[in-house]
Amino acid sequence: MPLVKHLKDTEPFKHLPEAIFQEIGAASSLKKFPANTLIFKQNDPPTGYLYVIREGLVEITHQTTNGTDVVVDYRQDGAFFGGTPIFTGEPYTGGARTVKPTECYLIPQEILQRAGRDVPNLRDFFTRTVLSRVRQLYSEIVADHSRQALTQMEAYPFKKRLSEIMTTPVTTCGPRETAREVAQKLTEKGVGALLVCGKAKAVLGIITERDLVGKVLGRPEVDPDQVPAEEIMTPHPHSMGPGTYMYEAMSYMMGHRIRHLPILDRGEVVGMVTMRDLMRFRSHKAMLLVGNTREARDFEDLARIRQETLAVAKTLLSETRSTPEVMEILSYIHHGIIRRVFDLCLEQMQLEGKRIPDIRYCFLIMGSGGRREMLLGPDQDSGFIFEDLPEANMAEVDDFFIPLAEKIVTALARVGYPLCHGKVMVNNPAWRGRLRDWRARITDWVNDPEPQKVRYSSIFFDFHPLAGDTSLATDLREIVHQAIREFQGFLYHMMSLDLRYKVPLGLLGRFLLEKSGEHKGQISLKQGGSVYIVDCIRMFALERELNQLTTLERLKALVERNVFAPETAEHIRAAFEALSFLRLRNEIERIEQGEEPDHFLDPYALSKNEQDLLKEAFNAVSKLQEATKRHFARTPF
Template sequence: MNDFPLPGIVDFLKKVVPFNTLPPAALHEAITATRIAFYPVGERMIRMGEPTGDFLHVVQTGCARVSITDESGEELPVDFRGEGDSFGAVSLLKGGNALFNVTAEEDLIVFLIPKAAVDRLLEAHPPFRRHFGFSLARNFKAVRKSADDQLNLLTRDSQVHVDTFMTGKRVRDLMSTEPLSCRRQTPVREAADMMKQRGVGSIVVLNPEGRPEGILTDADLRNKIIAEGRDLDTPVGQVMSAPIRTVSPRAFSFDALLDMSHFGVSHLIVTDGKQTVGIISEHDFQLASGSSPIGMIGDITRATTVPELVDKRIHIDRVLEMAMQRSGSIKPMVALIAELNDRVTRQFIRVIEREMAAQGYGPPPVPYCWLAMGSEGRQEQTLCTDQDNALVYADDSGADDGSVQRWFLELSKRVVDALERFGIPKCRGGIMASNPQWCMDLSHWQKMFAGWIDDPTPESLRMASIFFDFRAITSEFNGARKLKDALTRMAAGKKHFARVLAKNALNNRPPLGFLRQFVVEKSGEHNNGLNLKLRGLTPVVDAARVLALELGVTSTNTLKRLKAATKKKVLRPDFLAAIDDAYDYINFIRIDHHLKAREAGTQMNNFVDPALLNPMERKVLKESFTVISQLQELMAGRYQSWRVQDR
């Protein structure tokens, strides 16, 4: 099958990572030798242990199943590849026979790019080379781990089921097709009867143009009809849940699950362009995996005492560890950790507020907001993290007798202690809301921030690196937004502060020496180790913070800050992609190191001995550190041109 038009291949590949980084001439040269192949459903394209052929396979349409064959000959699926995904790269780049089977899960059209063409692209185009280096090192480890876990689960009794959403499945693999639908004027009685007849828990509500505008679920029937005593002839449009949340059928199922968790919904409408093609629910995930982060969130919000909430930690840890072990990218895992930690913190606050009221402390004296700082504020915390939090409350117009702060310090002490019992250690530096220094009214916070900016000292710069990444955990008081707006105004035009902050950010250099050799610790507890956090991740976090303050960006997340800097033409899009890959990969190695330590029962830390990494991992780690060095060079050039006396 070689009659696919050349312009069609070009149009497709220039939208696919990493081919979208190639100049037009290089892309055209590569595809002149490209072949097109069709594989019907069930056909085996690559067989484990056999030669793969000298081609990189890029999926144009359809879906491929990646699997391993165990000693008994049973095939165990470990990944799925869809439109724009590739396979065969590991064997193509490393040599040797295939590590996995690849079979057409659906009818499949694949572009076959010859090894010689791929080699030329790898040699001449660094972004292309970086992508495959990062992706291979991550995915090789993740897929092999997934396969190992599948084998282990066959031989031991486990109460924790394999989470299907972690094995690369797409929404289309789990969704229900032909969703039940009705119009907004349909009586609830009729809609409920339709749901009963079909045996489903939801019905999609369509607008006059036939597009989804809402959804009626079992929960809506219970909470809005039965509980409120409404007439069953009430039009569906008056009680439906709206607006709806949608997802693409090609999205990874884990991303859909994360959306459900974030928005607090149990159903997503699956749309392809303007067409509704299905619906996916929490129940679909439970059927597929036996466990669900949404189920965990329900457990968290139902807890009514501190001990009950503390008991949820074991189950959360199990699912988080399984999630991390199965993903080729750390971003979804870190997002899930942030979501769960936020929910846990908010529930502790609710429970402890009720306890204090019952004990005679009364309700909060003024509105307040619990703040997350540091990695938690950036939504980038991992398994190896401690508490960084604070509290801001509304300015009290009454007599300043200290009673307001005393109430909030009592709340904060209890919440901090509860979080420690839950397994999140206290900050050794005392950066916690239980410290009177970090539990203040809005005016005092604003004065403190202004002092740090107007007179930057080594200590204030250290504090800024923690506190300027703050984020609201509770939303009853908009103190975080007011404080963020004030910080943005204070930092605007303060070139001296930006320059000093940038200079401070350049103190932690990536651990690469002459001829790009690793520079490891030479003595002490972590001899021969690389500090991945301090020397790899922190330089990126610090650079993003400086750029955000200079450019007036209010987001605290590192990648979002860098994306904003790219939109403002400070960073090139291709360089942003390289930084993103490097940051993600270093974090991936770090999390893998944490998991190994936890499994071995040893203390988790951020030091990795490069001698324990395989050659590919070491090579990609060097590439990652090189990219971060380039970011620091950009920062040095940008801010060292600003004279110290510019204020």
């Protein structure tokens, strides 16, 4: 990657004059860093350089209030880091460590400082604070909450990434090396597995000690000096990326019954993780929740696991971390429980002598479950897709899937997932069907967008496949895109319905409380705030035919497509995180008081800072609503 050519195409450097580019080209140097090298750590004084990655992978770390290093970002080829101190002179606000061998261009700070005087945008890029007041308040309140430390349950599987625990470098061999040579390498290196690599270090397979015993040593007719590695390896081994969280790897390895997991970055080996590595950080409750859902033998086991999500949520919320990340972890656990419920119900059907039809099907979850934004009290939003079968086959399909659907809904309620008040559940015929049935349903929603249909579509459009043939969900997503493409006016109607309601904040900054009913004197954090962010961002995502599902993934994609400015997106993200934090904390408090979790609270029971946070978040939501209204009011139809 030629440095100057790259900078000319990259913000914020592309606006620099040619003379500066020539200086950068002449004065910059290349430096190689081995894997797992700490380039600088948090609070170190500036090194005097901006780092631009020519080739490699660097993780950016942040130290939490309890001294734990947490990986907050990854930088790959072409990315830069270490720029803010060049203009502020302050210590580094985070650390930088190589994940694999990395080569960086080092640009001297003197050139950039001089350029910053002539091109203010360059200096502003590195020094401006995009943190809105809602972000500042949120950070302070979360830090204070963290210091209170609701619980000290071990939570390593939720904090660590594989890059932080993997072994590097990885022992490898060529495809033609003999079994004896492989055994010698395993013995010399003291490892239980190695990777078989071909040209350009491409991973061809994996050989474990078990492979040697089962395929060579246990077979007298096999000569270990003659049989090559490529004949005893397991080809195309399972792998994960260095940014994967430990809890994901635990579940993945247990599900696939593997003990060694290669860590690849864009096809290149950067490390190896074993089940033993993961078990060194073992948390009993975490392992129970994340891994043992697949081993649960009955619904009572799953109900107990479901109850433990409270302890996990308390732990996660006591750390200084992003609340959407907490929601994703909780969703991962909920998905595992719901999937196991599905499997157990399927087993029950077969034990009753029911034979599953030989068709392609897919079990969907929708709403917050589909978006991976579940908290502690999600209800059931589910459905079935079937392949396009002839009408004559539907009797056989119904004979199996209708009782299966009833079992699923009943079992989920038994485990702890309440029935959906709107009956958006798999036992409702309106939420089952062949692809062509779904196409007809979606076409009806889009072309006749009366309020109830729009509400249904808002839940449905966030669907995610949980079991069965996932390609059916991909086909269904294209049906959604096509329907909206053909009638863009649907998004206008969706906007009109959603934006009839305002955030519960008056002109003088007073909260607008519920005036009667069960929640008199309270406000809804969901219906008054976070749901508008979810809905507005979904509308823009549907318009752009994005396939991202979480609200913040969609927001990031919209920034990349220049729909939102980065600063605007940061305000939206901060408001979403703040509202999610207050919702989750409120749910925890209600459950501990023996009440059902919900999203209503008395805002005047909050501290002054928390009230200010809530008001700032509502203001950000209101601005997003106005921007959405202006945009979709112009939609041609």
